[in-house]
Amino acid sequence: MHAYRVGGLYNASRTSWNEGTYLRFTAAGPELILFFARPSAKEIADLRRGAPWFAWIDSEHVGLLAFKFGTAIPWSDAPYHPGRESEPVTFDHQGDNHLLLLVLLVDADTGIIRAMRQVTWPPAFAQRVARSIRRMSATPYSERAFDLALNQLYRQWPGTEQLVEERADITCYGGTDEVARGTGPDAAPD
Structure with a gap:
């Protein structure tokens, strides 16, 4: 397993990345990576300490993890399949844990990790994902x-905030037990 550290490279063999967000599931657990060109001091601060909100949007061939941190990182999303x-990893989450x-903010222009944070998803949210x-x-x-x-979701809901409000299956406030069923077609209780 690779050990990440702020000030170090996200990947030792790369020093530039396309801007974007990526969700990965590894043997160590899920990772959300935000590649921002020249992240601002406020984005770095909000990633580290801003209120973490998450939403899951399930579609037949794609899942979207929507997220926001504080005010500097508004609702954004990371498509997933x-x-x-x-490297396929079997992801399953059961029980009450x-x-x-792991969330990383990487400078897309340098490949350097500018901020990192660990935050938890409540059991109901993790089970839904x-x-x-x-x-x-x-x-x-x-x-x-x-x-x-993915294109169909983006055409119908051109902004992630609207997508979360009108289509999310479940939302949560990271680090707490606070979850809310969304309005998506798969939002029925487990």
């Missing part, structure tokens, strides 16, 4: 189906 993982999420991933894993992955599903 287990078929896109370079919180799930630890796991159920969605199990469902997606049960069918063959198609890049075309992934892209079509």
Whole structure:
């Protein structure tokens, strides 16, 4: 397992990345990586200490982790499908334990980690994400189906905040037990 540290490279063999957000599930647990070009001091501070909110949006061929940290990192999202993982990891979460999420803010221009934080997802949120991933894993992955599903969500809900308000299956305030069922088609209780 790679040991991350603020001030170090996210990946020792790369010093630049495309801007974007990525969700990965590793043997150590989930990671959310934010690649920002020249992150501001406020973005760094809010990633480290800002109020962490999360939402999960499940679609047939894509899952979206929506997130926001404080005020400097507004609602954004990271599309996910287990078929896109370079090293498939079985992700399942059962029981009453919180799930630890590692969040990294990386300067896309240098590859240097500018901030990192660990925050937990409440059990109900982690279980909902796991159920969605199990469902997606049960069918063959198609890049075309992934892209079509993602584009359909973005056409219908052009802003992540609106997507969260109108389509999220579950939301949570990170580090607490606070969850809320969303309005998405899969928002029914487990």
